Amino acid sequence: MNVSALDEASSAGSAVDIGKVMQIAARKGCGRSGGGKASCGSQAGQGDLPTEIWEKVKNHPCYSEAAHHHYARMHVAVAPACNMQCNYCNRKYDCANESRPGVVSEKLTPEQAAKNVLAVASTIPQMTVLGIAGPGDPLANPKKTFKTFELVAKAAPDIKLCLSTNGLMLPDHVDTIARFKIDHVTITINMVDPEIGAKIYPWIFYNHKRYTGLEAAKILNERQLKGLEMLTERGILCKINSVMIPGINDQHLVKVNKAIKSRGAFLHNIMPLISAPEHGTEFGLNGQRGPTAQELKALQDACEGEMNLMRHCRQCRADAVGLLGEDRSAEFTTEKVMAMDVKYDLPMRKAYQAKIEQERVAKLAGKQEEIVELASKMSDIKPMVAVATKGAGVINEHFGHAKEFQVYELSTTGAKFVGHRRVDHYCRGGCGEEERLATVISAINDCHAVLVAKIGGCPKSNLLKAGIEPVDQYAHEFIEKSAIAWFKSYLEKVQSGEIQHTERGEAAIRQGALIPAA
Amino acid sequence: MPFKIIASQCTSCSACEPECPNVAISEKGGTFVIDPKKCTECVGHFDEPQCVAVCPVDNTCVLDTSLPRYQARA
Numbered sequence: 001m002n003v004s005a006l007d008e009a010s011s012a013g014s015a016v017d018i019g020k021v022m023q024i025a026a027r028k029g030c031g032r033s034g035g036g037k038a039s040c041g042s043q044a045g046q047g048d049l050p051t052e053i054w055e056k057v058k059n060h061p062c063y064s065e066a067a068h069h070h071y072a073r074m075h076v077a078v079a080p081a082c083n084m085q086c087n088y089c090n091r092k093y094d095c096a097n098e099s100r101p102g103v104v105s106e107k108l109t110p111e112q113a114a115k116n117v118l119a120v121a122s123t124i125p126q127m128t129v130l131g132i133a134g135p136g137d138p139l140a141n142p143k144k145t146f147k148t149f150e151l152v153a154k155a156a157p158d159i160k161l162c163l164s165t166n167g168l169m170l171p172d173h174v175d176t177i178a179r180f181k182i183d184h185v186t187i188t189i190n191m192v193d194p195e196i197g198a199k200i201y202p203w204i205f206y207n208h209k210r211y212t213g214l215e216a217a218k219i220l221n222e223r224q225l226k227g228l229e230m231l232t233e234r235g236i237l238c239k240i241n242s243v244m245i246p247g248i249n250d251q252h253l254v255k256v257n258k259a260i261k262s263r264g265a266f267l268h269n270i271m272p273l274i275s276a277p278e279h280g281t282e283f284g285l286n287g288q289r290g291p292t293a294q295e296l297k298a299l300q301d302a303c304e305g306e307m308n309l310m311r312h313c314r315q316c317r318a319d320a321v322g323l324l325g326e327d328r329s330a331e332f333t334t335e336k337v338m339a340m341d342v343k344y345d346l347p348m349r350k351a352y353q354a355k356i357e358q359e360r361v362a363k364l365a366g367k368q369e370e371i372v373e374l375a376s377k378m379s380d381i382k383p384m385v386a387v388a389t390k391g392a393g394v395i396n397e398h399f400g401h402a403k404e405f406q407v408y409e410l411s412t413t414g415a416k417f418v419g420h421r422r423v424d425h426y427c428r429g430g431c432g433e434e435e436r437l438a439t440v441i442s443a444i445n446d447c448h449a450v451l452v453a454k455i456g457g458c459p460k461s462n463l464l465k466a467g468i469e470p471v472d473q474y475a476h477e478f479i480e481k482s483a484i485a486w487f488k489s490y491l492e493k494v495q496s497g498e499i500q501h502t503e504r505g506e507a508a509i510r511q512g513a514l515i516p517a518a
Numbered sequence: 519m520p521f522k523i524i525a526s527q528c529t530s531c532s533a534c535e536p537e538c539p540n541v542a543i544s545e546k547g548g549t550f551v552i553d554p555k556k557c558t559e560c561v562g563h564f565d566e567p568q569c570v571a572v573c574p575v576d577n578t579c580v581l582d583t584s585l586p587r588y589q590a591r592a
Contacts (some may be wrong), residue, residue, distance in 0.1 A: 081533035082574060091529050091574030107530070136531055208537070208564050210571035 053266070056183055056237055059128045059353065060160060061324050063184060063239060063267060065312045065417050068324045069393040069479075070356045073129040073162075074120050076113035077106065077319040078144045082136035083168055084204040084220070087282035088243055088273055091136075106319065110144055112334050114151035118344050119337045120321055121156055124328070125352035127321075129184075133164040134318035139173050149180045156344060160184065164241070168204055168220055170227025178234045185231055186239040186269075187224055191249055192259045194218040199248050202282070225263060232264030239267040239310065244291050244299060245283070246273070257303040268303060269310035272296050272509045293446060293507035297418060311419045314404075323391045325404050325420065363393055363478050370484040371414050379491050381501050382411045383448040384418065386468075387479050395474050395482055399455035405444050406479070410487040415480040422510045439510075441466045446507040448490070451482055467504070520557030521567055522582040525549045527575050534579065537568035552579075559588045 046054045061068035082091065108116065120127050130152055132138045138145040149161050163177070164186035177185060191197040197217025204216040211219060231238050240260045242253050249256075257268055273290040275283040291299075300309050314325045322328040386405035388397035402423065409418045421443040437459055444450060449469040453476060463470045474482035493499045520542075523534075528549035535543045535550060540563075542556030552569065559581075560567045569579040 080529075080531040081536075081572075082531065083533070083572065085574060091531060092527075136533065140533065205533075205572045208568060208571075210566065 053237070056160075057266075059356075060162070060184060061129065062131075062162070062186075062310070062313070063237065065310070066360070068312050069389075069391055070126060070360065071129070071353075072124050072127040072321070072323045072326075073131055074117065074127055074321040074329075075131045075133050075316070075318050076108055076116060076148060077135055078108050078110055078113045078148050079132055079134055079138040079141035079318075080107055080136045081140045082134075082166075083140040083206070084137075084166060084216075085202050086166075087200055087202065087288075088245070088275060088284075090280040090282075090284075092280060106334060108334065110147035110151055112337070113148045114155060115342065116332055116334070116337050117152050117159065118155055118342045119340050120328075120332055121159060121349065122342055122344055123331075124322065125349040126323075126356060127159075128353070129160045129162055131162040131164060133186075137166050137168070138163045139165045139169040142169070142173060142176070146176060146180060149182065153180065158346060158349065162186070164188070165227075166220075167224035167227045168206060169223075171223060171230055174227065174230040174234065174236075177231070178236065182236070184237050184239065186241055187228055188241040188243070189224050189228075189256055189260060190242050190245070191217070191252060192221055192225070192256050193252060194221055196249050196252055197221060200245065225259065228260065228263045228265060237266045238264070239269055240265045241269045241271060241313075243273050244270050244296060246289060246291050246295065248288075250291065250295070250299060253299060254302055257307065261307045265307065267308045267310050269313050270296065270300055270303065271313055271315055274315065290509060293419065293421065293443075293509050296509070300418075311417060312406075314420070314422075325422075326391070359392070363480070366478050366481040367414070367484065370481050370488070374412055374414065374484055374488060377412050377488065377491055379412055379494075381491075381494070382409055383487065383490060383501070384409045384446055384504070385471075385483050385486060386421065386444040386447040386450040387483065388450065388452040389479060393479050394476060395451050395479055396453050396476055399450065399452040399459055399470065402440075402452070405447075405450065407444070407447060408479070408483045410483060410490075415483040415487070421507065437462055439508075441468065442508045443510060444468065444507060446504045448504060449486060451479070451486065467502075519559075519581045519583060519585040519587045520554040521552050521559060521569055521579050522554070523550055523552055523569070524578050524580065525551075527578040529575060531574060533572045533574065534569040537572050539563040539568065543569065554582060554585055557588065561588055 057063040057067070059067050059071045061071045061073050117130050132145050132148060145163065152159060153161065161180065161182040162184040163182055167187040167189065170187065190200050194214050194217035197220060198213050201217055201220060203210050203212045204220055206219055228238055242256055244250055244253060253270060260268060273283065273288070275281060275288050275290050277284045300311060303309055312324060316324065319329050320327045321332055385408050387395055387408060388399055388402040389395055389406055390397045404420050404422045406417065407419045407421060408415045423440045423443050441463065447468055449471050450463065451471045451474055453472065455470050455472055460470045471486055474485065494501045530549050532550065539560060540556045540558055542553045543550055567579065573579045
């Protein structure tokens with residue numbers, strides 16, 4: 001969406017009856033829990049971003065942590081072919097790090113994909129971004145990829161276009177990317193040293209030849225960095241994804257971070273390796289482990305001084321639909337979409353998004369109030385809290401129904417989003433299971449408290465036993481404002497000697513399928 | 519002998535299709551197949567058979583030993 005379209009979006013609220021629009025949207029299954037107060041992520045406002053960049057990212061859920069509570073994205077699987085092999089990916093299934101392995105995505109033609117995008121955009125008005133991310137590499141399928149973008153740009157010009165690539169073919173397509181006004185490109189860069197690359201990539205297919213070992217890694221590294229430079233020269237925003245592989249590139253990613261920063265990358269997304277043996281990947285079969293939540297956070301913290309770090313990535317499938325962490329793709333199978341009578345209602349979408357912007361302003365104001373009071377406190381402690389939320393930046397999920405917890409680190413400077421933890425929801429069919437509860441606790445074991453909309457008596461006592469305080473007094477309120485309020489009372493209790501602050505233990509990153517079976 | 523694709527191993531990713539210099543590869547019944555009449559084992563085109571080089575699953579594009587080797591015309 002260009003700047004003028006955004007201006008129109010923000011002024012559309014006066015022309016259209018917002019209440020009516022919200023009702024329509026709610027009926028279509030995208031209702032938002034209103035009435036609450038919330039606060040947003042660490043970069044809730046424009047901050048020190050130049051206005052032109054803020055306009056590009058403010059409603060892009062992947063490029064803005066604050067936006068990801070409100071705006072949705074969709075991927076279309078039009079690009080099945082790939083031109084290289086990664087040791088964390090098994091091509092017999094979908095890519096293990098970006099998709100749920102074991103389930104073959106429905107392949108789409110560009111025409112099917114375009115219809116799919118319109119159907120989703122009409123049903124989910126907060127869907128602002130179309131990405132092509134595979135399941136192979138979009139630039140190994142350039143005809144299908146760019147045809148899809150062309151069709152979507154024509155039918156739904158307000159939707160942002162975005163693609164994610166391994167970078168091998170990127171330099172050849174940068175001008176096409178610029179011509180199609182694709183202003184967000186993600187490159188997966190796991191190394192800038194071919195010696196390390198050789199341990200991650202067994203082969204690449206380039207110029208009609210299969211290259212292996214050092215030679216392959218050297219070509220890949222050169223092509224990736226060249227592609228990045230070419231994109232940033234043209235003002236295209238670049239996000240770099242890096243898979244953190246302990247013992248192989250974990251320390252090295254600090255160097256990668258410097259290399260991409262110096263070439264103008266906007267955002268660095270360091271993701272944990274997923275390597276369950278059942279995915280059948282080289283790393284999974286060889287027992288290569290992924291990082292713990294603490295190792296991941298320590299590396300992200302080490303890189304953060306250098307540039308923006310993405311911590312809200314859900315490593316989603318190449319055909320995911322919805323808010324990050326949610327997948328509504330089952331509602332939009334080709335069969336269902338072809339049966340839909342789709343009318344693209346741009347005014348409705350704009351009005352809905354204008355309402356979201358109003359809520360974001362309210363959230364920010366709520367947080368500011370709490371921060372002003374916090375400023376008078378003196379303390380070095382930085383406890384973390386887990387939050388059960390369904391989105392919109394509100395504590396609106398039952399503990400037992402949560403499929404993920406968002407994690408905030410608190411300090412006297414405020415609340416900072418530092419990650420999320422996927423869990424199997426504990427409550428199934430009304431009664432919780434001990435075993436599931438134990439895995440939920442291990443996923444948030446580094447947190448001092450968990451903020452929920454509601455929680456049953458049994459999990460409550462188990463959480464207390466594990467040293468995690470269950471908090472339901474901020475139900476349906478804004479996340480950041482509530483987290484800061486909790487922190488203030490925690491600090492008071494520590495300072496009065498009522499409780500003693502202790503460091504928490506390690507937390508585990510869930511290794512199973514990222515999105516539960518539909 | 520031309521190459522063939524072992525259907526049970528094919529992920530249907532389509533990577534081989536545009537690489538074939540003889541346009542011998544097409545989708546059939548959910549996976550890809552090589553037309554043995556068109557396959558030249560990439561002789562005269564490339565140093566290595568393209569379908570083998572690009573295929574993500576090892577030992578999926580293999581020589582069809584039931585047929586004679588391709589003979590380049592003089």
